[in-house]
Each structure stands twice: as C-alpha cells, then as structure tokens.
Amino acid sequence: MDKIVVTGNGPLKGEIAISGAKNTCLKLMTAALLSDEPLTLTNVPRLSDIGTLSELLESLGCEVALLNGGNVMVLSAGKITNRKADYEMVRKLRASFNVLGPLVAREGEATVSLPGGCAIGARKVDLHLMALEKLGAEITLDEGYVHCSAPNGLTGAVIEFPFVTVGGTENAITAATLAKGTTVIKNAAREPDTVDLCKCLSAMGAKISGAGTSEITIEGVDRLHGATHEVIADRIELGTFMIAPAIAGGEVELIGGRRDLVDAFCKKLEATGVVVTETDRGLKVSHNGDRLKPVDVETEPFPGFPTDLQAQMMAALCLADGTSKLHETIFENRFMHAPELIRMGAKIDVHGGHATVTGVKQMNGAPVMATDLRASVSLILAGLAAEGETTVGRVYHLDRGYERIEEKLSGIGALIKRVSA
Numbered sequence: 001m002d003k004i005v006v007t008g009n010g011p012l013k014g015e016i017a018i019s020g021a022k023n024t025c026l027k028l029m030t031a032a033l034l035s036d037e038p039l040t041l042t043n044v045p046r047l048s049d050i051g052t053l054s055e056l057l058e059s060l061g062c063e064v065a066l067l068n069g070g071n072v073m074v075l076s077a078g079k080i081t082n083r084k085a086d087y088e089m090v091r092k093l094r095a096s097f098n099v100l101g102p103l104v105a106r107e108g109e110a111t112v113s114l115p116g117g118c119a120i121g122a123r124k125v126d127l128h129l130m131a132l133e134k135l136g137a138e139i140t141l142d143e144g145y146v147h148c149s150a151p152n153g154l155t156g157a158v159i160e161f162p163f164v165t166v167g168g169t170e171n172a173i174t175a176a177t178l179a180k181g182t183t184v185i186k187n188a189a190r191e192p193d194t195v196d197l198c199k200c201l202s203a204m205g206a207k208i209s210g211a212g213t214s215e216i217t218i219e220g221v222d223r224l225h226g227a228t229h230e231v232i233a234d235r236i237e238l239g240t241f242m243i244a245p246a247i248a249g250g251e252v253e254l255i256g257g258r259r260d261l262v263d264a265f266c267k268k269l270e271a272t273g274v275v276v277t278e279t280d281r282g283l284k285v286s287h288n289g290d291r292l293k294p295v296d297v298e299t300e301p302f303p304g305f306p307t308d309l310q311a312q313m314m315a316a317l318c319l320a321d322g323t324s325k326l327h328e329t330i331f332e333n334r335f336m337h338a339p340e341l342i343r344m345g346a347k348i349d350v351h352g353g354h355a356t357v358t359g360v361k362q363m364n365g366a367p368v369m370a371t372d373l374r375a376s377v378s379l380i381l382a383g384l385a386a387e388g389e390t391t392v393g394r395v396y397h398l399d400r401g402y403e404r405i406e407e408k409l410s411g412i413g414a415l416i417k418r419v420s421a
C-alpha cells in the first residue's frame with residue numbers, strides 16, 4: 001500500500017492549477033442518466049471516486065468514455081439496462097446514492113442500496129426519501145435496498161427540508177426535472193456544487209430557477225437532451241492548497257481559484273494574518289512565516305465555513321500563537337485527524353463536536369495514518385511545516401479526492417514523495 005512522505009522544508013513558492021470539483025463532478029455524472037443523449041463533461045478531475053462512479057453508471061447501462069487523458073468524459077445513457085444499483089458499488093461512494101433521483105424520474109422505478117454510515121458520521125438518507133415521496137414515489141426498504149417506484153411518473157410538489165442537505169437537494173432536483181408540473185424546494189442547499197448541477201441540467205433542457213438561493217423552482221419537462229458542461233473549480237482543493245503557504249510560509253497562486261467559492265474560509269484565513277489577493281488568474285496567498293493568529297471556526301452549509309476544510313484549518317491552527325476553538329456542526333465524528341495531529345506534537349482537546357486547539361511553536365514529523373479524505377490531507381499540510389519526516393499511511397483516502405497531489409505540492413517547492421510500502 002502506498003504512503004506519502006513529507007519533509008518540512010520552509011517557505012513554498014509558485015503556482016498550482018486547481019482541478020475540477022470532485023463533489024460536483026460526481027453529481028453531474030448522475031445527471032447523464034436523465035437523457036438518452038450524451039452528456040459531455042470537461043475539466044473532469046482524475047480521481048478514484050470518479051472511476052468508482054463510472055463503474056456504477058456502466059452497470060446501469062450508461063457508457064462512459066474518457067478522452068483527453070481523462071479530462072473529458074462522455075456519458076451516454078441511450079438505454080438504461082439495469083435499474084438496480086448494487087451494494088458493492090454504492091457502499092464505496094456516498095454520492096452514488098444520487099443515481100436514485102435520475103433513475104426513478106426516467107424509468108419510473110429504481111432500486112438503490114442504502115449507502116450506510118461512514119467514518120465521519122451516520123449520514124442518513126431519510127430526507128432524500130422524503131423528497132422523492134413528496135414527488136409521488138412509493139418507497140419500500142428491503143434487505144438494505146431502497147426500492148422507489150413511480151410507474152406513472154413523478155409529480156411536482158413542494159419539498160421543504162428541515163435543514164440543509166446537499167445530496168438530498170440534488171436528488172430532489174434531478175428527480176423533479178422530469179416530473180409533471182412544478183416543484184418548489186425550500187431550504188435548499190446553496191452549495192456551488194448544487195448551482196453547477198443546475199447549470200448543467202439547464203443546458204440539458206431543464207427549467208430551473210433560484211439555484212444558489214434557499215428556494216429552487218423546477219418546472220418539469222418531458223425530456224432532457226445532451227449537452228456539454230465544464231465542471232466548476234474544486235473549492236475544497238483550492239482551500240486546501242491555500243493552507244500550504246499559510247502553514248509553511250511563502251507565496252502561492254492558485255490558478256482558477258475564485259474567492260466567491262471560499263469566501264467564509266478566506267475571511268478566517270485572513271483573520272490568522274495570511275494575505276489573500278484576487279489576481280487575473282485566480283487567488284494568491286502570501287504569508288511571511290510569522291506564527292498565525294488563533295481563530296474560532298464553526299462549520300456550516302454554504303456560504304458558511306465548509307466542513308470539508310475543517311481538518312485542514314485545524315492543521316494550520318495547531319501552530320497558531322494562542323487557542324482556537326473549532327465547532328463541527330455537520331458531521332458528528334469528523335475530528336479523526338486530531339489524534340494523528342497530536343502524534344505530531346499538536347495540543348488538541350476534543351469534546352463532542354467541539355475541539356480546542358492550543359497552538360504550539362513547532363510540530364514534529366511522525367508516522368501517521370489517514371482516516372478519511374480531508375483528514376489525510378490535513379496530515380500532509382501539517383507535515384509541510386513540521387520538523388523532520390512525516391509518513392502518511394492509507395493514502396487511498398487521499399486518492400479519492402486529490403489529483404496528483406505530490407506533483408502539485410512538489411511544484412511549489414514541497415519535499416513530498418509517494419512510496420510503495
């Protein structure tokens with residue numbers, strides 16, 4: 001199994017091109033199931049999660065072709081040959097539960113394995129099912145599978161979520177595109193991923209208004225057609241690489257980065273003393289290497305501080321000059337990076353959804369273990385500023401969501417390599 005070895009070596013300088021967003025691209029891929037014409041996605045990130053979802057889509061009869069070294073994907077669901085998404089595939093990837101909306105909308109029937117919990121929390125799907133029931137689907141649960149049936153098609157309805165669910169909003173949107181009549185989604189997710197999905201669906205002929213606000217309206221249409229859509233920049237990869245010069249010092253330009261994708265995060269980073277500037281090509285982050293100022297962070301749905309950047313921010317705050325408090329409000333078990341950071345010399349006290357981080361002057365390299373995607377990258381970031389060598393194990397978590405991370409970080413002067421153990 002591969003490991004990543006990072007050696008702290010001072011300030012970083014250069015530029016990193018931001019890839020297409022994993023969490024967006026996965027949902028865009030499920031949209032291909034809504035049309036019998038091809039959907040072409042450009043700016044596709046080369047990640048293991050993309051490969052896993054491709055396999056699932058292929059098992060349903062959707063052809064997936066990669067062009068231009070994998071950067072362009074053509075998805076052709078001329079005919080759905082199988083309406084059942086198997087446990088073995090769905091369990092590997094939560095986003096795969098989002099084939100449910102498109103399948104039932106187009107085929108009037110679908111059976112999809114429950115995704116189950118994952119390391120960061122229980123991650124229920126009751127609200128996805130509530131939304132589909134509102135649209136008239138009949139739902140039964142049997143042996144770990146959700147069976148969803150609407151033989152006469154779905155019908156538009158008002159769906160009000162009690163709290164923001166990104167995946168639930170997206171399943172509701174895709175299902176509603178082919179429903180009869182109007183659907184109004186209240187308390188909808190405002191994430192850029194959801195907005196980009198709506199943009200792609202609109203290019204396919206869907207009638208959607210209000211994307212990016214808490215109320216999204218969808219007028220159902222009879223059919224969707226093919227389209228070409230460019231995947232939006234990955235705001236989580238962007239935020240992750242913005243932390244690199246913050247933690248190790250230096251100046252790095254993130255090509256393709258946009259402040260509006262990570263504004264709440266930028267504000268917290270700026271409060272630590274880091275300088276963020278918008279440039280013609282993206283965002284530039286500079287830090288003189290002084291100790292960061294402590295800040296308090298609470299994760300929230302967009303436009304708040306993203307849960308997917310909490311681990312990386314914690315890594316930076318481990319070296320701040322003072323005490324920071326982090327409150328994780330989205331997932332109940334998303335501090336698994338804390339014990340590993342503690343192995344590197346950090347002082348962190350976790351109590352439920354809260355963590356108190358008392359900054360230390362220096363962290364030290366250590367063998368550490370990745371427990372989930374964002375936890376893994378927080379250990380690499382900490383390694384960039386630590387004294388000595390940090391070896392991160394179980395890097396398959398990292399490969400789910402970061403394209404060529406060693407290459408990108410080496411390009412700004414980091415000492416990082418992948419070794420086969």
Ligand SMILES: CC(=O)N[C@H]1[C@@H](OP(=O)(O)OP(=O)(O)OC[C@H]2O[C@@H](n3ccc(=O)[nH]c3=O)[C@H](O)[C@@H]2O)O[C@H](CO)[C@@H](O)[C@@H]1O
Pocket residue numbers: 023094121122123124125126127128129164165166167168191300301302306307308330331332
């Ligand atoms: C609001 C939020 O930040 N969502 C994040 C979540 O999206 P993802 O779509 O995976 O999760 P949701 O947004 O649906 O979940 C938000 C919260 O609602 C709960 N829930 C959700 C659906 C449901 O049917 N019932 C239910 O109780 C979840 O357990 C969680 O506590 O993880 C992704 C990957 O890390 C992030 O990119 C998203 O930004």
Ligand SMILES: C=C(OP(=O)(O)O)C(=O)O
Pocket residue numbers: 023093094095118308373374401
């Ligand atoms: C947790 C993440 O992904 P997933 O929802 O696929 O588990 C993530 O992108 O940080």
